[in-house]
Amino acid sequence: MAKRLILLSFVFFVLPASALAATVKVRVEGQTQTLFAPTEATVTAASAQDALEQASLAGEFYYHVTVTGFGPYVDQVGRYGGSASSGWVFKVNDVSPPVGADKVVLKDGDRVLWYYATFGAQGGPPTLSLKTSSKKGCYVAQAFDDNGKAATVTGFVFHIGSKRTVKGNPNVDVCPGPHPGVLVRATASGAVRSNAVK
Numbered sequence: 001m002a003k004r005l006i007l008l009s010f011v012f013f014v015l016p017a018s019a020l021a022a023t024v025k026v027r028v029e030g031q032t033q034t035l036f037a038p039t040e041a042t043v044t045a046a047s048a049q050d051a052l053e054q055a056s057l058a059g060e061f062y063y064h065v066t067v068t069g070f071g072p073y074v075d076q077v078g079r080y081g082g083s084a085s086s087g088w089v090f091k092v093n094d095v096s097p098p099v100g101a102d103k104v105v106l107k108d109g110d111r112v113l114w115y116y117a118t119f120g121a122q123g124g125p126p127t128l129s130l131k132t133s134s135k136k137g138c139y140v141a142q143a144f145d146d147n148g149k150a151a152t153v154t155g156f157v158f159h160i161g162s163k164r165t166v167k168g169n170p171n172v173d174v175c176p177g178p179h180p181g182v183l184v185r186a187t188a189s190g191a192v193r194s195n196a197v198k
Contacts, residue, residue, distance in 0.1 A: 021046040022106040026055045029115040029192050031080045035061055038183065038196035040111065048090050049074070049101035051112040063088075071100040077114065086118040094129060095148035115192045126151035128170075128186050128194035138175040141168070141186040141194055155189035 025040035036059035043054035049065070052074065056063050064076040074088045075081055082088060090101055091113045097104050106112070117124040126143040133140045139158065145151040150170070158166045158174050161182035168174040168186070176184065183196040 020105075021050070022108045022110060024051055024106050024108070024110045024112055026051045026112045027114070027195055028052070028055055028059070028061070028077060029113065030078050031116040034193070034196075035059065035078050038185065039198070040195050045106055045112070047102050047106060048092055048097070048104040048112050048114075051106065052077070052090070052101070052114050055114070072102050074101060074114075077116070080116055085120075086116065088114060089117050089124060090114045091127060091144075091146075091148075093148070094127065094142075094144040096124065096146040113192075117192070125190055125192055126153050126188070127192040128153070128188060130184065130186050130194040130197050132197060133173045133175075135173055135175060137177070138173045139184055139186075139197060140173050141170055143170045143188060143191060151191075153188035153191050155187075157187050159185050159187065 021044045024043060024045055026037060026043050027040045028036040036055045041058060043051055045051035045054050052063060061078050063074060065072045066075045077088050089096065092104055092110055113127060123146045126145055128141055128143055130139055130141045143151040143153040153170060156168050156170060158168050158176060160176045160179045166174055166176050183198060185196040186194040
């Protein structure tokens with residue numbers, strides 16, 4: 001039993017964080033545009049903060065962390081820092097964890113989204129997620145609140161490349177017709193733009 005405890009102590013306290021890292025998807029949405037990986041990039045990271053670090057290295061963008069009494073806090077990504085009611089936050093698998101980014105232990109297949117948000121009485125803005133539908137050439141988008149529950153959004157639009165848009169609704173298939181090699185993404189009023197899908 002003592003040997004097993006020593007081995008577990010070695011695994012958790014001596015091995016570097018990279019040995020405990022997972023293969024995850026990461027995307028960074030700025031205040032006015034996507035800063036990194038509209039289609040979500042694959043990185044190896046141990047925590048949500050580490051995922052931002054890996055994205056920063058791959059995308060060559062700046063971010064800053066302030067250490068507070070509550071732990072590290074990402075106070076700037078790219079050109080924009082936080083203010084009284086706005087700042088940088090993250091979700092893992094469409095949910096805002098109740099702990100800091102350095103404390104979230106990632107597992108293989110997790111999706112990490114860092115985004116600039118303005119907070120109101122109901123919390124942060126809904127985030128959008130897009131995927132291909134079971135129907136060929138079609139897409140379906142969902143809107144999520146901070147708890148990963150379905151959120152109500154208005155002004156829902158699918159963007160086919162940079163020149164075409166189609167109005168739609170969350171959780172309803174949208175079939176925009178032929179668009180070879182063009183990225184599709186979704187936006188809605190007051191929501192964080194979705195990932196892009198081919």
